[in-house]
Amino acid sequence: xxxxxxxxxxxxxxxxLGAAFLVTFIAIEEQAEIFALLVFAGVLIIAxxxxxxxxxxxxxxxxxxxxxxxxxxxxxxxVIFWFHEDHFPLLMIATVLLYVVACCGLNMQxxxxxxxxxxxxxxxxxxxxxxxxxxxxxxxxxxxxxxGGVMAAIVGSILIIPVLRTRGHYAAVVTIAFxxxxxxxxxxxxxxxxxxxxxVSGMNLFGWDFNSNIQITENIEFSFYMNYVILALIMVxxxxxxxxxxxxxxxxxxxxxxxxxxxxxxxxxxxxxRWKILSFTLGNFLAGIAGAxxxxxxxxxxxxxxxxxxxLILVSIVLLGGMGSIWGTILAAGLVVLLPEKLQVIQEYxxxxxxxxxxxxxxxxxxxxxxxxxxxxxxxxxx
Amino acid sequence: MEQQQETVLAFKGLTRRFGGVVALNEFxxxxxNGQIVGLIGxxxxxxxTSFNVLTGIYEAxxxxxxxxxxxxxxxxxxxxxxxxxxxxxxxxxxxxxxxIFDNIMIGAxxxxxxxxxxxxxxxxxxxxxxxxxxxxxxKLLTIFDPELADKxxxxxGSLRMIDRRRIEICRALISHPRLLLLDEPSAGMTHEETxxxxxxxxxxxxxxxxxxxxLVEHEMGMIxxxxxxxxVLNFGQKICEGAYREVxxxxxxxxAYLGGE
Ligand SMILES: Nc1ncnc2c1ncn2[C@@H]1O[C@H](COP(=O)(O)OP(=O)(O)O)[C@@H](O)[C@H]1O
Ligand SMILES: [Mg+2]
Numbered sequence: 001x002x003x004x005x006x007x008x009x010x011x012x013x014x015x016x017l018g019a020a021f022l023v024t025f026i027a028i029e030e031q032a033e034i035f036a037l038l039v040f041a042g043v044l045i046i047a048x049x050x051x052x053x054x055x056x057x058x059x060x061x062x063x064x065x066x067x068x069x070x071x072x073x074x075x076x077x078x079v080i081f082w083f084h085e086d087h088f089p090l091l092m093i094a095t096v097l098l099y100v101v102a103c104c105g106l107n108m109q110x111x112x113x114x115x116x117x118x119x120x121x122x123x124x125x126x127x128x129x130x131x132x133x134x135x136x137x138x139x140x141x142x143x144x145x146x147x148g149g150v151m152a153a154i155v156g157s158i159l160i161i162p163v164l165r166t167r168g169h170y171a172a173v174v175t176i177a178f179x180x181x182x183x184x185x186x187x188x189x190x191x192x193x194x195x196x197x198x199x200v201s202g203m204n205l206f207g208w209d210f211n212s213n214i215q216i217t218e219n220i221e222f223s224f225y226m227n228y229v230i231l232a233l234i235m236v237x238x239x240x241x242x243x244x245x246x247x248x249x250x251x252x253x254x255x256x257x258x259x260x261x262x263x264x265x266x267x268x269x270x271x272x273x274r275w276k277i278l279s280f281t282l283g284n285f286l287a288g289i290a291g292a293x294x295x296x297x298x299x300x301x302x303x304x305x306x307x308x309x310x311x312l313i314l315v316s317i318v319l320l321g322g323m324g325s326i327w328g329t330i331l332a333a334g335l336v337v338l339l340p341e342k343l344q345v346i347q348e349y350x351x352x353x354x355x356x357x358x359x360x361x362x363x364x365x366x367x368x369x370x371x372x373x374x375x376x377x378x379x380x381x382x383x
Numbered sequence: 384m385e386q387q388q389e390t391v392l393a394f395k396g397l398t399r400r401f402g403g404v405v406a407l408n409e410f411x412x413x414x415x416n417g418q419i420v421g422l423i424g425x426x427x428x429x430x431x432t433s434f435n436v437l438t439g440i441y442e443a444x445x446x447x448x449x450x451x452x453x454x455x456x457x458x459x460x461x462x463x464x465x466x467x468x469x470x471x472x473x474x475x476x477x478x479x480x481x482x483i484f485d486n487i488m489i490g491a492x493x494x495x496x497x498x499x500x501x502x503x504x505x506x507x508x509x510x511x512x513x514x515x516x517x518x519x520x521x522k523l524l525t526i527f528d529p530e531l532a533d534k535x536x537x538x539x540g541s542l543r544m545i546d547r548r549r550i551e552i553c554r555a556l557i558s559h560p561r562l563l564l565l566d567e568p569s570a571g572m573t574h575e576e577t578x579x580x581x582x583x584x585x586x587x588x589x590x591x592x593x594x595x596x597x598l599v600e601h602e603m604g605m606i607x608x609x610x611x612x613x614x615v616l617n618f619g620q621k622i623c624e625g626a627y628r629e630v631x632x633x634x635x636x637x638x639a640y641l642g643g644e
Binding site: 242245246249250251253254256257260261263264265266267268269270271278374375376377378381382383 | 438439440459460461463464465469470472476477478479480481482484485488489490492493495496497499502503506509510513514517521535536537538554558
């Protein structure tokens with residue numbers, strides 16, 4: 001068997017395994033079974049790492065990016081269609097996907113350019129409220145999603161001056177303050193529903209109502225969440241493409257140079273402000289579009305959804321997955337969103353557990369669970 | 384011949400203070416086209432500071448800097464680079480987690496297309512630009528070390544110090560500067576390695592039209608071999624200027640190096 005055929009088989013096998021794992025994990029309810037499945041997966045991963053398999057696998061993956069991307073999408077579709085009539089699993093999957101979009105935004109800011117943003121939930125929230133306010137006005141809803149992103153980017157521009165002026169911890173404090181202010185603003189603002197929040201009308205695409213179930217045949221009915229999951233998946237795919245293209249371009253290189261050494265970057269003509277503004281704005285845009293669709297899907301939003309702790313969760317997803325790593329963000333978003341939903345133990349001690357995991361990651365694997373690779377501008381090209 | 388006499392760089396009364404420390408004190412100097420000037424002096428005499436003020440990292444507290452006929456005294460670092468000044472740092476400042484190619488490309492900033500549309504949507508044109516620049520970077524690096532040129536996509540952090548210095552010099556040279564500032568390029572190298580490095584730099588100088596160099600260096604053999612003239616700083620003040628032989632026999636200079644007051 002040739003190497004390339006082997007690579008391809010490995011990828012297809014992994015995708016099938018991934019889909020099977022996800023379906024099982026989401027479907028089972030019994031706490032003991034969930035534990036057993038997680039332990040099994042953990043042992044499998046550790047064993048293959050010890051056997052040196054993970055290195056080989058990751059080489060196979062990086063040689064066949066296209067196939068990897070396509071089979072991941074296919075695997076996702078299998079999982080989605082498996083649960084086609086189950087509201088709750090679909091809601092969870094869509095939530096994961098939208099977290100991926102928002103966290104890619106934070107990753108663009110923090111992972112690429114080094115701009116910390118502890119107000120991720122606030123920018124997500126700007127998207128949500130944009131959808132709530134525009135929902136009843138007859139604005140085409142794809143446009144509402146885009147406007148959610150644009151609004152988040154505009155609101156973010158308030159923060160640009162302090163973010164450019166401060167560095168490190170100070171920048172973090174500035175964004176934390178902004179996040180708190182945002183929530184207070186929502187709570188006292190009666191036109192935005194005050195502490196009770198606002199209802200959001202659902203998505204309606206060219207007369208296609210997203211909020212009613214889809215009758216396929218007499219016996220098959222799709223949950224209305226299918227609409228949202230599919231749209232969220234499309235958003236993830238587009239976000240992934242944007243992140244990848246930026247990373248593999250001179251813009252990505254400028255971002256890295258700004259993050260790693262501002263002084264040296266300035267001595268080579270790199271305009272620090274320009275690149276920080278671009279990555280901050282794009283990142284907030286991504287958080288905003290994710291928020292807009294999320295609000296339509298939930299149908300109701302309130303200020304309590306956008307607390308500082310929610311921002312912390314977004315940042316912890318980025319750190320857990322690995323700075324600048326897109327696959328890392330996808331994996332981490334899945335873990336952070338799904339685990340507490342499935343395991344009641346975690347539900348209660350959620351934040352304690354996050355804190356412990358974060359500390360462990362920062363101590364023992366600061367590059368994250370799926371570290372970002374060295375930039376290869378053109379896949380497969382090495383000069 | 385006239386070209387040869389063109390003034391590339393002129394400091395007039397350049398002064399920089401840090402609190403009570405006068406790091407540069409009324410420093411005058413001139414550099415003409417194609418010249419290599421050695422900037423020497425004991426530790427803390429203001430050599431690095433003069434680079435930092437020239438490249439716009441620090442503001443001058445007094446005096447002026449003229450580069451190719453323009454007053455660049457208060458220009459930001461980016462503009463100074465665009466005008467044709469490239470430098471290395473005394474403590475190597477590469478991006479260790481990026482590849483050799485990435486690091487060299489940072490130096491090529493001014494001739495790359497940084498537009499959003501170009502980078503995100505015109506992928507074919509971008510990839511063309513990447514390949515062209517790859518070829519040039521590789522050619523340049525091959526002059527310094529052919530083996531390094533085979534490792535273009537390896538992280539700089541995995542390389543030896545001496546290789547990192549070579550890459551830092553390539554990062555500076557790829558921009559085809561008019562003025563190259565080298566801050567102790569041979570620190571930590573053996574005599575042989577230092578010699579090789581300087582030969583390589585001289586080789587590249589032939590390829591870049593009218594490249595002038597200011598070299599900060601403790602290795603006097605190297606200064607003697609390559610410089611057209613030397614400037615000696617002590618406590619931020621220029622105490623002597625001239626050909627290496629004159630400077631080396633100057634009494635003030637000997638005292639400064641012996642630490643005499
Ligand atoms: N950023 C700074 N802050 C305070 N003092 C500085 C700074 N940079 C340089 N100095 C001081 O300026 C003087 C000259 O330093 P420097 O230019 O680094 O010397 P050299 O490169 O000749 O060894 C020293 O006394 C040094 O302590
Ligand atoms: Mg120095």
